[in-house]
Amino acid sequence: MMHSKKGSFVGFILHPVFETVVGILVLIVLMTYISGLASKTGFEKRFLATDIALLMDTIPAMPQQGNLFLLYHPQRAPEFGVSYGFSFFSSRIEVNTGKTDLKPETAYFTPDPTISLKETVIPASDVMAFPEFFKQGNALLIDDVNSSRVQYIPEVLTCSGPKTTKRFSLSGTTPEAQAVATSAQTILGQGTEGTLVVRIRNATTTMVKAYVLGYNDLQLLSQSQRIGCEIVNALTTTLEKQGIDVVGAAVIPINPLQTSTTEDDILMQGNIGVLIEIDLPVIPTDLEQQRKLGFALAQGVSNAQS
Amino acid sequence: MHNRKAQIAEGAIFWIFYILLTSAVVFFVVYTPVEVLGERTKTNNLENAIFAERAYAKTAWQSPLTNRAYLGYLPTKTSWNKDRVEKSFSTIGTPRKLGLKLTLNHDEAFVDENFYKEAKPLSPVRYPAFVDVRPVWIADQQQFVPLVIDQVYTPRQLGGFV
Numbered sequence: 499m500m501h502s503k504k505g506s507f508v509g510f511i512l513h514p515v516f517e518t519v520v521g522i523l524v525l526i527v528l529m530t531y532i533s534g535l536a537s538k539t540g541f542e543k544r545f546l547a548t549d550i551a552l553l554m555d556t557i558p559a560m561p562q563q564g565n566l567f568l569l570y571h572p573q574r575a576p577e578f579g580v581s582y583g584f585s586f587f588s589s590r591i592e593v594n595t596g597k598t599d600l601k602p603e604t605a606y607f608t609p610d611p612t613i614s615l616k617e618t619v620i621p622a623s624d625v626m627a628f629p630e631f632f633k634q635g636n637a638l639l640i641d642d643v644n645s646s647r648v649q650y651i652p653e654v655l656t657c658s659g660p661k662t663t664k665r666f667s668l669s670g671t672t673p674e675a676q677a678v679a680t681s682a683q684t685i686l687g688q689g690t691e692g693t694l695v696v697r698i699r700n701a702t703t704t705m706v707k708a709y710v711l712g713y714n715d716l717q718l719l720s721q722s723q724r725i726g727c728e729i730v731n732a733l734t735t736t737l738e739k740q741g742i743d744v745v746g747a748a749v750i751p752i753n754p755l756q757t758s759t760t761e762d763d764i765l766m767q768g769n770i771g772v773l774i775e776i777d778l779p780v781i782p783t784d785l786e787q788q789r790k791l792g793f794a795l796a797q798g799v800s801n802a803q804s
Numbered sequence: 805m806h807n808r809k810a811q812i813a814e815g816a817i818f819w820i821f822y823i824l825l826t827s828a829v830v831f832f833v834v835y836t837p838v839e840v841l842g843e844r845t846k847t848n849n850l851e852n853a854i855f856a857e858r859a860y861a862k863t864a865w866q867s868p869l870t871n872r873a874y875l876g877y878l879p880t881k882t883s884w885n886k887d888r889v890e891k892s893f894s895t896i897g898t899p900r901k902l903g904l905k906l907t908l909n910h911d912e913a914f915v916d917e918n919f920y921k922e923a924k925p926l927s928p929v930r931y932p933a934f935v936d937v938r939p940v941w942i943a944d945q946q947q948f949v950p951l952v953i954d955q956v957y958t959p960r961q962l963g964g965f966v
Binding site: 520524527528548552555556558559560561562563587588589590606607608609610611612656658712716719720723749751 | 826829830833847850851854855857858861864866868869870871872873875891892893894895896897898899900902
């Protein structure tokens with residue numbers, strides 16, 4: 499307690515002034531912070547990053563053989579006042595408000611190594627564009643809903659099983675099929691450790707099938723299935739990109755007791771043997787189409803080789 | 805008080821308390837909205853439930869003929885593909901560490917076994933843990949057997965799921 503009159507006056511005035519100044523400073527700091535919240539972009543970026551990262555974590559939980567098309571469209575999307583850009587990397591996603599955004603929000607996810615993910619950038623644009631996801635075979639593809647860079651082919655199969663180092667001899671059952679096989683053989687080089695036979699049939703709907711023998715030797719079976727699957731995928735993709743609608747694609751194991759036709763004898767050889775059957779509305783008689791199918795066949799074989 | 809030292813001490817004690825209490829008030833005023841908004845983006849255990857679902861899906865038996873997967877089914881208790889389970893999660897490139905142990909009939913499979921064995925004794929204090937149990941039908945035993953999925957992971961504030 500002060501006895502000085504001057505001291506009492508100073509204490510009486512300065513103390514409340516100081517408290518007022520501190521109070522105003524706190525208020526300014528708080529209002530600035532709240533104003534920053536009101537711009538919403540920070541919170542929205544974090545929400546989108548977290549939500550999409552959870553989605554990336556969830557996709558590998560689906561059955562391995564399944565394909566998926568998913569359009570990401572969160573609730574209340576039309577109320578986003580700002581357009582956001584998305585960058586997808588191998589194990590994280592970044593959400594930003596554009597190239598000049600210095601503080602993008604990042605969220606990490608835990609990928610499945612058996613599903614390949616290509617790094618993708620969806621830039622922020624005038625029209626808000628959410629990502630769409632395609633799980634197709636062994637790959638996860640991402641595209642902007644406003645563009646069509648990715649062609650979704652639901653018939654693509656998920657291939658599993660060991661790759662092989664073996665080299666194959668290719669042949670066809672008809673002149674057109676033989677031309678396709680020869681075209682592929684030219685790319686791959688000669689081989690005698692396994693047999694691939696191509697059969698092209700005229701049909702009303704387009705289908706691509708690979709027949710393999712249901713061996714007791716699971717190693718041979720799984721290698722044959724791998725080769726057949728990769729070839730089917732390569733042919734399906736090539737035909738779809740040409741605008742030919744593939745209705746179905748499959749790898750079909752054959753009961754060895756039920757094979758009887760000459761072409762199916764290739765499945766009895768005790769080694770990797772695959773019969774590729776392509777059903778087309780129009781048999782490819784021109785060299786260009788035969789070469790494209792041959793290239794796809796070679797690509798499929800290469801994908802299955804280590 | 806007439807003592808000069810006492811006056812100074814009184815003032816010092818007053819201002820120390822004053823500044824401390826003011827700082828505490830400012831901190832809570834700023835911290836509360838951050839926490840409230842942060843609640844809206846917290847995932848809690850959702851991601852762990854997702855990982856458990858993924859691990860369960862990977863234990864599904866796959867037919868060698870058709871490659872079709874049969875979820876929650878195994879022909880024999882040892883016919884699950886542990887290699888497929890162990891290679892189905894990758895934390896490379898993320899600040900997060902994740903370890904899983906799957907136990908089926910005393911048979912075990914791990915994801916990041918080293919981290920799991922290091923972190924499990926320290927959970928739940930140092931590392932959060934999450935346990936889920938799923939049924940698996942064992943055909944040759946004609947019974948359901950529990951598959952225990954035990955997860956340990958780095959907590960978020962140390963660079964976990966950001």
